Amino acid sequence: EILLTQSPATLSLSPGERATLSCRASQSVSSYLAWYQQKPGQAPRLLIYDASNRATGIPARFSGRGSGTDFTLTISSLEPEDFAVYYCQQRNNWPLTFGGGTKVEIK
């Protein structure tokens, strides 16, 4: 099973700042990595798939990059609605696995 490690666990930032979230895989997942956003009491929402493709309706301030074992989700300028928990997920190997999440909180 591929282990996805997200860091940091918590990121404290102010609106307008840049957020950089990391996801590291225990073995290569090629470019088969996605990012999801989850707000309290809500279902997750797909942001990025195949490492760098934005899902439908996702603002351009969200971007993803990486391949192999190291991936990054960047939010170029935090909006108030971006404060949430972010999860990465891989589909290169079975079973499908998620990272433990990074909480982006208001500083």
Add this chain to the structure above:
Amino acid sequence: EVQLVESGGGLVQPGGSLRLSCAVSGFTFSSYWMHWVRQAPGKGLVWVSRINSDGSSTSYADSVKGRFTISRDNAKNTLYLQMNSLRAEDTAVYYCARDLGVPVAKNWFDPWGQGTLVTVSS
């Protein structure tokens, strides 16, 4: 508008059974692979199961294999998860999710339902 609405959650005793449903609308259900993903209270996301578009192929996480059965009724636009021999560690919010890909599965989840809470406790 694409909608996925789960139901069937509740309180069940250890060893008991429960069947979850996910009613969908706004898209051609019979064309898509579908998934169940769960989230224990305060914890992260865990993939549970998936089913192909016509129901002929299924996959399960090891933690639920042999106890849970995923199925679908394309005529009723509904996805199911039959959960037997439930354990305390199955307590979670269960989400149904559509696969991003069609007709070939991509194993990305988009969109998700709002979830239904299953609590296994005596």
